[in-house]
Amino acid sequence: MADKPNCKVVLANNIAKSLLREVQDGLQKIGRKPLLVGFLSSSDPAAKVYAEWTGKTAKENGFEFELREIDRELLEDALLDANNDPRVDGIIVYYPIFGNRQDQYLQQIVSIDKDVEGLSHKYVFNMYQNIRFVDDANLKKSILPCTPLAVIKILEYLRIYNTILAYGNRLHGRTITVINRSEVVGRPLAALLANDGAQVYSVDINDVQEFTRGEGLRKKRHEVSEKPGWNINDCLPLSDVVISGVPGDKYKVPLEKLKEGAVCINFSSERNFTPEVKEKASIYVPAIGKVTIVVLLRNLLNKIDATTEPSSEKATQEKAAQTTA
Template sequence: MTARIIDPAEVARAYRDGIRGEVAALESPLTLVGFLSEDGGPSRTYASYTRKGCEDVGIRFDLRKVTRLQAEAAIEAANEDPDVHGMLVYYPVFGTQQDTYLRDLVEPRKDIEGLHSFWARCLYGNRRTYDDGKKAILPCTPLAILKLLDAAGASTTDADQPYAGKRVVIFNRSEVVGRPLASMLANDGAEVTSFDIDGPLRFVPRGTEVGHAVEETSVTRGEALSAADVVITGVPSRSFALVAAHELRPGVVAVNFSTLKNFADDAKEVASSFVPRVGPMTATMARRNTLRLYLDRD
């Protein structure tokens, strides 16, 4: 058996078509503002991808170059500006804890990345709506991975708990991807084992009201992997021991969102589906969040 390779750009296409159609039907232009504080580096490249992605679906992208010291006032002005519908801050700005301060300075209803603590609290508490029925925004990369898992056939048809009975292993527990992703999957019924440098944790489903609970565990990598229906990796280190075929259940769905390779080549021989990267889907989900926040604005 060789895994079906899932191309995130391909899966994203249908979403982009949908977004393009909805944006075209809007009566006024939809504007996303990006704040870039560095002249070079990966942020600049990422901003040019954002521009292309926005143009592709008809969203106006307004990239504003700011110094690190201008960023705070620029974000506050954009918070108040009714013509700014979404915001994207390219980090690092200071490269210190001050960036965390900036991140939470963005008005949640303009935070298209879904990283504001307002959205994090919704997610961890399994509160799926806010303001009397508006759907809560989810962080882009975890949301992208959920959509790719759907495309890979990893979910069930249970509308309330699409991951009921599924076992998931995630290598990464960052605040940006790994922890929210584990929580979202457990809210959807999965039993998730989360590995990070400070050890494993279990995210266990607790029904649609509570969502999930988190528990300490002493499960080993080998035990968790051999039972997993889904394995998701996001380890940005070359010293990580690649996940190999002999560790995996035949038919597993495998996803890597690290920029480094986290699966050994032979993993594809046992997996039913393999998602080698997530990036294009993340960018599409950012556009989707932009549209959603626009439609749900007061």
């Protein structure tokens, strides 16, 4: 079946290129190659691929990268050593490892000064509370988790964010469905989108929750309400944007309920949308992995920038140019 000409398929590589220019500008200001260390203690094939992509993208773009494959029983000590190593600028750990609360513990082992994934408690707290900076002067940005931030950067690239509106309100009037409520991606993404003004339906296997800042964006941060009796079929006809990240190859978004002209983004390693999505969607992004890695490098640069005290002139400029992430 031929693709309908009104559906634009946007590849992650094209979006990543625009972000890489920003990364290159940041590297020139630093004047050295930052060292990112990745820890692989997982047999998950997707984690291995992500690690390889990270290393390739980092090295191609002027960063140093070391992949350390560590037995999971030795990982805690290895992380503590990296925390104390002045050569190491950033740390990424490829999850899942134990697949339980021990993974959450390991996330807190990584020093907040070297956490480029936004998994430290302080960053998670700030994200859900819609606190965008870690200092009172609003100069040091709070680090956001890479995959949710990659989706946000894609939405900005696609002009889903309305740049006429004030920062923090630029998704006002948008209705978005996020299919996935994992603690790593789905729930943070729903919170971030709602904090930027969207009405978000968070769809899990058992229920639907609504994330919103209230009528007229009255709230400073999002609140969550249950939608009793709702399922994916209730959300899709209302949604301007549908973002899906269900793991595995069995789940497919029910396209018959999809709103005509919706924007569809897939962040699962498998395709959650069948090819027929192009018959109804206006824009389709089939994968986001390359954007996620560039966002990781961007987070690393933000960490390094935050360790240097800006001049008063630069501080004034940065504060005037606050961005959504």
